[in-house]
Amino acid sequence: MLTIVKGPYLQWPTEDSMTIMWETSEQASSRADVLMAERIHSGYQGNYKKPEHVVSTVSNKGYCTIHQLTVKNLEPSTIYFYNIYSACEKGEIESGPHPLKTAVRKGEPFSFTVTSETGGYSGFDQSNGRINRNIFHQMQRYRPDLTLFVGDLVNDGQNYDDWEKYFFRPGKDFIINTPFYSCLGNHERNASWYYDFFAYDPPKNYYSFDYGDVHFICLDSTDFIKPEHYPNSAGEISSGNAQYDFLVQDLEATSAAWKIVFFHYPPYISGGYQVEELRKLSPVLEQYGVDVVFNSHTIVYERSHPIRGGQIDENDGIVYIVAGGAGAMPDWFLPKREWHTSQSLAVPHFVQVVVTSNLLELRAIDEEGRLFDALKIRKGTNGRKEFL
Ligand SMILES: [Fe+2]
Incomplete structure (x- = not known):
């Protein structure tokens, strides 16, 4: 049949x-x-x-x-x-x-959600997928126009059954009406299933797209930091690297009001699994006015202060958000916060974002629908940012 x-x-x-x-x-x-x-x-x-x-x-x-x-x-x-x-x-x-x-035109408001780790966490999860289902259900309540997944959708990307178990089955009622984008996490293991199941622009492990007033860029941090070199790279984050050159050219070409970049390994997290090497991307992200970076990998929520040049910059910094999503590993946090930490909490969650031409509203919401963090970024006509 x-x-x-x-x-x-x-x-x-x-x-x-x-x-x-x-x-x-x-x-x-x-x-x-x-x-x-x-x-x-x-x-x-x-x-x-x-x-x-x-x-x-x-x-x-x-x-x-x-x-x-x-x-x-x-x-x-x-x-x-x-x-x-x-x-x-x-x-x-x-x-x-x-x-x-269909996608909104430039100048029209829209909203999206961000989460991750539906599979990465499930390796430790005793809830039989309940948390994954709750996160998808909560995101659906907010009726986003699209959603981003920041990697580790599955526990082992090379295992065909994992895609159904961790992602497609718990997410069925959500992704049936919500287009989604994902980046590669380490748990995907660069498996061919990622390339088969998703319809992104080639080479698919990195790509960019516009939606309304936002230019989104997806990067493959598992390609920058190869498994054999993790967490330190062999110096591939520089010009001459195809993905790095794509990033520079892509940022150069866009005139979108907002620029959002997402990739799996977190350059800033006051916990385990931080990949500092990825801060090598920051100068180019800063040069071209990227507003927010979404990461995952450390299974917690953490929002950085606006950062520019390796320090807090309340006028023109980039906010790095670890949306470690569908799980919570409180033990992965350091005992105390770091200088770059603005807000953080280890609870299963997603981030909801509402976008207009000059305002970005971000909310972090837990698996039971409770708001636990919020930030607004207002952008003046001169491009100057205000963090509210
Ligand atoms: Fe990961």
């Missing part, structure tokens, strides 16, 4: 397209339809009539198990619904309709 074993889930939202992925139990064909639905005061899926009007469709008659289709010619900032279909000799399956929202 043909069944859907993963997804469907959403990838790489743009103003006029969305990539839809799913996995089937057998090699099968793929089709995705995007539908418009009429708004009413109450009814199907939160104030929509049952969607019937197909506005875009895409199909692939070739057989595969991991399906990836990009639906095009959509309108920006618009809520649609989608259906997916697969068929082979063993049967036919479909799923939907599920909501999707």
Whole structure:
């Protein structure tokens, strides 16, 4: 019998397209339809009539198990619904309709969430995935337009079953309507599954994209600091390194109001597993006005003071946030904080971010929905920042 074993889930939202992925139990064909639905005061899926009007469709008659289709010619900032279909000799399956929202235009507000360690923590976790499910459920309550995962989605990326156990099953109801991006953590082990399951721009372990007024850059810190050299690199964070050169050229080319970078190993954490070597990235991040860096790896929450030139700079610093996410290892903290630590707590959590052209609101929320940290960054027309 043909069944859907993963997804469907959403990838790489743009103003006029969305990539839809799913996995089937057998090699099968793929089709995705995007539908418009009429708004009413109450009814199907939160104030929509049952969607019937197909506005875009895409199909692939070739057989595969991991399906990836990009639906095009959509309108920006618009809520649609989608259906997916697969068929082979063993049967036919479909799923939907599920909501999707295209990317907002420049100048329009949006929100996103950040978490990580759904698998990295689970290696120590006795809760049978309860924490992972709670974190996904809490993020869903905030209805983010997209979400970032800062690595260690799985315990062992080379183990196929891990992807279902730690990520796709607990996250199913969330990623069905929330496009997501991830970076490689050490637990992914640079496995081919990462490259198969996610639809990021090549080479996929690092890439960048725009959403509204934010330019996001994903880096692969496990490539900068190879496992055999961890936690000290062999001096690869410099020009001539393909990923470093990509970072510089990419930052040079963007004129986005906000710049956010995410990668797994934390350059600043008052706890274990800090990878100081990654501070070699800071000069270029500072030069091009990066606002926030998200990291993970140390399974706690920690927000740094704004830092520039290796010291606190309340006017123009970068805030480094370790969103160690779906777990909590209080013992990994040092007994006391470091100079760069602004706020920190070892609880399972995610970060919720609301973005407008000149204000970034960040909130850290625990697995039961309690707010435990907040920061606002306001940016003047001269680019000057205020941390509130
Ligand atoms: Fe890690």
